[in-house]
Amino acid sequence: MEEDKKDKFLAPENEIRQVTAPDGSIIEVNPLEDYFSQDRPKPYKVRKGPVEDFLNWARAESLWVLGFGTGCGSIEIPPLVTPRFDMYRFGIQMRATPRQSNVFVISGYLSVKTLKRAIRAYEQMPSPKYVVGLGSCTINGGMYYDSYNTINRLDHYLPVDAYIAGCMPRPEALLAGFEGLKKLIKAGKGHKANEYVENLDWYKANQKKIIKDWNMPDYNW
Amino acid sequence: MQKGINNLIEKFGASDLEERRPGLSFITVENTKAVAAITHLKDIDGYTVLSLITAVDWIEDGIMQLTYLLNNPAEIAEIGLRVMLERKKEAGESMETIHHLWPNAKKWQQELKEMFGINFPGSPNINDDFILEGWDAAPPNRRDFDTKKFAEETFFPRPGRETHDPAEHMKKNMYPKNPADYTNKKYNPNR
Amino acid sequence: MAKSKLFTMNEDRSLYPELDDNGKPIVDLSSHKYVKLWQGPQHPGITGNMSLELTVSGDEIVESKTHVGYLHRGFEKLLERRLFVQCMPTSIRLCVAEPDTNEYVISNAIEELGNIEVPEMAQWLRMLSLEMARLQVLLRQVPGQAGTFALGLGYQWGSYIRDLILDSFEELTGGRVYHMYIIPGGVRGLLPDGFKARLLEKLKLIDEFIPKIDKLIFNNVVFESRARGLGYIPKEWVDEYGVYGPAARGSGIMRDVRKTNPYLKYDQLDFEPFVTTEGDVYARTEVRRADLIMTVDLIRQILDKMPEKGDIKAETPNVLHWKIPKGETYSKCEASRGEYGMYFVTDGSKFPRRVNLKGPSYTHANALLDKLLINANISDTAAIMVSLATCPPEIER
């Protein structure tokens, strides 16, 4: 029964298939095993001392935000990169790929379908990484507390470093939120990524409870 | 406008004409004649734009209403064709497809299948996921699906959130002595 | 027109994968001829949160499929649980870019079914807020079209002026993005003191902005060479595929609800929407540029012709006990993207029976985009999407 369900949701490109190699031999490809690591993630070591303080300063002053607008809060991201609010002056930049970003701004409500992508994007980011929850939807569901397709509490699925309240928060609030995040990082408290790894089973159980078609590896990096 | 409606009534036995405003009418057609009526409207009466296809769940009457809204850009007129299907307890009403008339009809039909459980045999990719992904509960837009209950069971509501019925809440807080005052007052923002 | 022939998206599929019975392309990924490429949901070239499943051969797209549903919040279900007045804050969040049209269509539907006559002053104010909303969208969209070709300069300038318009909104309504100014029965308030003069001052900035983007974008040889002939929509497709608003007007067909079904006081205003026949991305950008100028003009006219004082709200029943008799209606208005409509059904109770919102993106992004992208270049996906003004939340709601 469990197997049936898994197969039903498996995307065709993730199915086990046979591929003819250029030299004519036939190879069996299992994308889920071949393309992704099956290892459990390990927490990184949190160091202390002046060197680490300096590096923390560098991490705080160079926040690279993943350009993934998950909800309506993303409408306030363009004003942030344009003349009025210009977040570049604070060392905050947008990046196009999760591999090169540290900050994941969950901009508003997360539908179940997006949550799945958000988890993948989050897990692909290099540690130490930070999550900023934007808007009341990420805090308690906000306007959509009774919706069948949006999550209520973000911190049950991803570790959240900072919440910015409001529906939707103004650009000034976002800048203030980023400043708060910087303070956290400079104080050496920005290690929620480790928390995620240490409590992986709890997070995964919560995630799998609502994502019914879990056709991805448990941890993909 | 009038010609199209007359045709519908004469040729396809349409009934329950309701003129909402000049240029917008709703009319009921039997489900066996609906596709023929739509084809006639499109090809002969000039209703060339399909504005939307949607459904209304009249659970009390056991009726699932389909609404096809057609637009006639030349005469600036719109007709809403109501098609009454017999509502089944479990999803699975069935209706003829019109994807051959408008290519984008298949998307609406896909959505109706997903959100209401109404089947359109023959419509392309009708069983594919459209909006929801991995959904295994009842079709969410049917009236018997309780979204609040579902949300409370599935997600993790943050404790401390209280939801009041606004009427009861105001009655209790604003007119604690004589609740009857509250019902008599009318809301006037200019005051 | 001659150039457009390069991109007619003809049905000659000899070079492309075959289709099976269901109309799905048969793509054998292990043949090394095709690469499957997902653009989105995490992709900077996509408007909002949606994704395109592209099958590419080299840099050319042979098959495209739109995937939506990333923003589905179940609005239509949620509104069935809300009182009519509670519908307002929920429904305005349907489309973020231009929330005022949501306010208008739902208020209008409630008024129509509840037999409420809106006072004249309120109608003028509604029109003002709708036009201001259109203005702030167009200020992003017109230069944003060049932004899809990586010319972000105009976008930066436009965003600055847009922020000033949002300031005006804040002054008028108290909200920056979500305003909820239009409510069933009328509007929430009169113009603040001196608002008119300050808004007119800001409109002057736009007058100066237009020649700037003309120089930067419309006279730019690279922009022209890329946008001409791209994403060609023939005239015949307008009805067949449900093309609305500026996209239809770019293909030579007049589609503007303000002109064809005048609502509010649009029949008292003097305007003529711009229509051109080329049907490509460049034509659609030109239409939007003309719209921008027209909107500025309309706001000036509205401020000029608006009465000074008047009732701003009709008397409505107590909103907490408001029952509307059984009925159904389709209320529509012209958003910046095209016809924006709401099918509204009531059953005599305190709650709406069924609400169905239909934005132009529904047909633009689903059937039309898939077709336009065939034969196009990967680089052109963003441009075609933006030229159709795809707004994902109104597709899945």
Added chain:
Amino acid sequence: MDYSIEKFLWAFLGLFIILNWGMLMSALMRRIGAKLAGRIGVPLYQPWVDLLKLMSLKTWLSHGVMYYIGPVFRLVGGVGMFLFMPVIFGIEIWSNYSFSGDLILLLYFQSFGMLGMAMGASESGSPHAAIGISRGLSQFAAVEVPMTLAVIAIAIQHQTFSFSEIMAAQQGGIMNWTLFTNPLASIAGMLAMLGAMSHSPFNLVKAPNEIPIGPPTEYHSSFLSVLRTNSAILHVVEAALFMNLFFGGADSWYMYIIKTFFVYFISVFVGMVFPRFKIEDSIRWFLKWPTAIGIIAVIVAAYW
């Protein structure tokens, strides 16, 4: 050539100066771009902070050996270009390892980094990287044509393939610059430079809103820091290459900094006001006018 430790240390110092100048220059350019848009822009120290942060991030991802070597190849391309080109004209310690045929070696090093990057990025398995690489290589092949033609024209004009001699021939006043003595070759070369610098309209390789962000999609942490280091070096060195060929080289560090800044600025300035080409258009463009001008320049230089 001199292979002493001392020489190596001088070259290393030069590399260090150029690296820092490159980073400062990238911050300056971003600030200029921001000013044009009406913004303030990044702080001047931002590139160094970014570099520090990237190096402090954890790396745990493996895509195979080539994935690790790719950025190193790319860096070798940049450093190689630096090593075999004289930095300052007329000063022995800043002449690096230039020799009589260094111009040819330099053209080779230009493509070397690109090839290394191609192999590394392909190993990462991202389709965006593969598309970016195929675009990059085909555009580079097109850029090479006018560039090589311009170099040949200059070589014929000065009868040498040595940087030092080409620079020497341009000394003694602005009117001796190749820009004025051989304008056709200069035009072809400068047009090719726009492509070599990979700024808009020719930034097809990274193209953030098409293929985010091309070859380095999978590169992160210290790999990316290596790539960024390289791009800082490469931008200065590429600018220096064209400065040496057309603008008379530099006889002091001040001159070097001012001239590289302006040469680099040309490409940024063009990029500010032009949208991006499609790859077909880009290749077509390079093979049309710049190539034609380059051929004429060679003919003129040979038969004048």
